[in-house]
Amino acid sequence: MGLFTRRKTVFVDADVLVIGGGMAGCGATYESRYWGRDLKIVCVEKANIERSGAVAQGLYAINCYMGMQWDENQPEDHVRYARNDLMGLVREDLGYDIARHVDATVHKFEEWGLPIMKDPETGRYQRDGKWQIMIHGESYKPIVAEAARKAATEVYNRIMVTHLLMDKTKANRVAGAVGFNVRTGDFYVFRAKAVIVAAGGASHIYKPRAAGEGMGRTWYAPWSSASAYALPIEVGAKMTQMENRIVLTRFKDGYGPVGAYFLHLKTYTENAYGNEYESNWYENTKELVGDYIDRHPVPTCLRNHALLEELKAGRGPIRMVTKEAFQDPHKETVGWENFLGMTIGQAVVWASQNIDPKHTNPELTTSEPYVMGSHATCSGAWASGPEDYAPDEYQWGYNRMMTVDGLFGAGDTIGGTAHKFSSGSYTEGRIAAKAAVNYINDMGKDQPQVSEAEYENLKQVVFQPMENYEIGRNEIVAGTVSPSYLLPMHGLLRLEKIMDEYVGGISSHYTTNEPLLTRGLELLEMLKEDLNHLGAEDLHQLQRAWELQHRVLASESVTHHTMFRTETRWPGYYYRGDHPKLDDTDWHCFTLSQYDRESGNWTMEKAPVYHIVD
Numbered sequence: 001m002g003l004f005t006r007r008k009t010v011f012v013d014a015d016v017l018v019i020g021g022g023m024a025g026c027g028a029t030y031e032s033r034y035w036g037r038d039l040k041i042v043c044v045e046k047a048n049i050e051r052s053g054a055v056a057q058g059l060y061a062i063n064c065y066m067g068m069q070w071d072e073n074q075p076e077d078h079v080r081y082a083r084n085d086l087m088g089l090v091r092e093d094l095g096y097d098i099a100r101h102v103d104a105t106v107h108k109f110e111e112w113g114l115p116i117m118k119d120p121e122t123g124r125y126q127r128d129g130k131w132q133i134m135i136h137g138e139s140y141k142p143i144v145a146e147a148a149r150k151a152a153t154e155v156y157n158r159i160m161v162t163h164l165l166m167d168k169t170k171a172n173r174v175a176g177a178v179g180f181n182v183r184t185g186d187f188y189v190f191r192a193k194a195v196i197v198a199a200g201g202a203s204h205i206y207k208p209r210a211a212g213e214g215m216g217r218t219w220y221a222p223w224s225s226a227s228a229y230a231l232p233i234e235v236g237a238k239m240t241q242m243e244n245r246i247v248l249t250r251f252k253d254g255y256g257p258v259g260a261y262f263l264h265l266k267t268y269t270e271n272a273y274g275n276e277y278e279s280n281w282y283e284n285t286k287e288l289v290g291d292y293i294d295r296h297p298v299p300t301c302l303r304n305h306a307l308l309e310e311l312k313a314g315r316g317p318i319r320m321v322t323k324e325a326f327q328d329p330h331k332e333t334v335g336w337e338n339f340l341g342m343t344i345g346q347a348v349v350w351a352s353q354n355i356d357p358k359h360t361n362p363e364l365t366t367s368e369p370y371v372m373g374s375h376a377t378c379s380g381a382w383a384s385g386p387e388d389y390a391p392d393e394y395q396w397g398y399n400r401m402m403t404v405d406g407l408f409g410a411g412d413t414i415g416g417t418a419h420k421f422s423s424g425s426y427t428e429g430r431i432a433a434k435a436a437v438n439y440i441n442d443m444g445k446d447q448p449q450v451s452e453a454e455y456e457n458l459k460q461v462v463f464q465p466m467e468n469y470e471i472g473r474n475e476i477v478a479g480t481v482s483p484s485y486l487l488p489m490h491g492l493l494r495l496e497k498i499m500d501e502y503v504g505g506i507s508s509h510y511t512t513n514e515p516l517l518t519r520g521l522e523l524l525e526m527l528k529e530d531l532n533h534l535g536a537e538d539l540h541q542l543q544r545a546w547e548l549q550h551r552v553l554a555s556e557s558v559t560h561h562t563m564f565r566t567e568t569r570w571p572g573y574y575y576r577g578d579h580p581k582l583d584d585t586d587w588h589c590f591t592l593s594q595y596d597r598e599s600g601n602w603t604m605e606k607a608p609v610y611h612i613v614d
């Protein structure tokens, strides 16, 4: 008898099912209740919403706030800013939609108890840049989670969602999801009328700079495991801009953020010989991207590019000049506090390496690539836009609905809208929820139905790694090595190596080309075959196994997108060695992919970019 046959199955019926209780998921849960007073709203989260997602340990700033009440910025300004930073390619309808609502979200956070710093002279929120406001944000996530908890009919913590369920009467309609409780091992079948995926971004698909025991130290949260992409990809939702992976310039070894240092402390960078270097790379960059280098602010990827070129020229390390600013006791305090709010590890790294920024200028480095849709890049699902603002081609139903009926998304999940950050992700969750409730109200009696055969089959699939381990564990040949199964950690290391070496990771200076990508896809295919033999010795490892499955599918998508876009759109994020220049004639467009799980084939296409804001 197989292990899976002994497992309890728990059925949960919901009107709105929110997958992932991070920023976007909490926003979606809260807003679903506002519009759907009598609906059953269920939020399912693999950790505990109290401290889950990328905001788990708190933040020091809210990075997306217009300040419309003081006429500081208008939504159009934010669209222009994001468009410029992404070298022209953003979904302006979606970005505008978030920007026009984001201030109201931040005001709610304050009402719920989030302390926002005030400028003592003006009484306005304290700015740390054009879009950021400063917060005392250690408890940011618990505050946001409390509102979601009160709004939800039920929150299911500690359940990892592994697959979406499709309607047995309509092929392209979602009907729920399945997953397992990472503590009890119970199998969960969620039957829902609408599903909102808000499962965060993807770290650990590329080999990280910190290896071995330090591999948990990444910039993006190590538990962001690509479910936001894999769940929709597997059921055929179209994805966009998956090649637009992010690379960040950060303090070396601790990934401490540099934004506040530049903006608030007015620090600057220099090469190993104490020289300014960015201007030396101006002509080189102009040659690659044309006048995008003359834009203000200079797009984030191009600033990475100058740093990377300087390192390749042998004039590293690059250092942040902190010694001057830190002579001012106020700035010194701000410099340290900047880490204590959200990246305390950077302070510990400096202490361990005898770096006092008052006396030593600390080194900077660039991170391994991550995939995400809410920070300075915009990978994710292709979504329908707002009825009153989106061009016809971007509208096929309800706001933030993917190309699968009833399947919505928000935050890192949705593509084309960079720079939404924590507040924008929450706002997008609210937008998606309102649309999902409308979708349910319009549905009438034509409700999705779940196939028993489908979830019973998935139950077997989900627990198979435990079965593999149970059977194969007696064949261990040395240590943890077995001829019969692959452990999740081994699979993860293999994935990271493939992505690093073939799809433009750190070891190749983020450079790839068609032959490398072709080989990368072949190796990913072989890895996928071997994933059928994953072995999980316990529930924790079973979660790791499914996180790996999700990472691999998202990685395949990244590789196909990178192959399709035959230009180097974002030097500093990645390079196509065989197409080293930006090509606005052929590639001022979005890339879209669709996966067919029956055949395993990917279909690629272009979609137009509409510039709505002048």
Ligand SMILES: Cc1cc2nc3c(=O)[nH]c(=O)nc-3n(C[C@H](O)[C@H](O)[C@H](O)COP(=O)(O)OP(=O)(O)OC[C@H]3O[C@@H](n4cnc5c(N)ncnc54)[C@H](O)[C@@H]3O)c2cc1C
Pocket: 019, 020, 021, 022, 023, 024, 025, 044, 045, 046, 047, 049, 052, 053, 054, 055, 059, 060, 061, 062, 063, 064, 159, 160, 161, 162, 198, 199, 200, 201, 219, 220, 221, 223, 224, 225, 227, 228, 374, 375, 410, 411, 412, 413, 420, 421, 422, 423, 425, 426
């Ligand atoms: C290092 C760092 C610094 C940042 N700094 C700032 C800042 O200063 N200011 C700012 O405004 N923003 C900042 N951000 C951005 C902000 O954190 C993100 O934009 C935001 O958290 C994205 O929201 P999300 O809901 O999409 O993802 P998350 O908040 O990460 O939530 C995803 C949730 O889904 C859950 N989940 C994942 N997979 C599954 C699954 N299979 N089943 C069930 N649940 C699942 C996760 O556990 C998590 O709770 C920062 C992000 C990082 C990583």
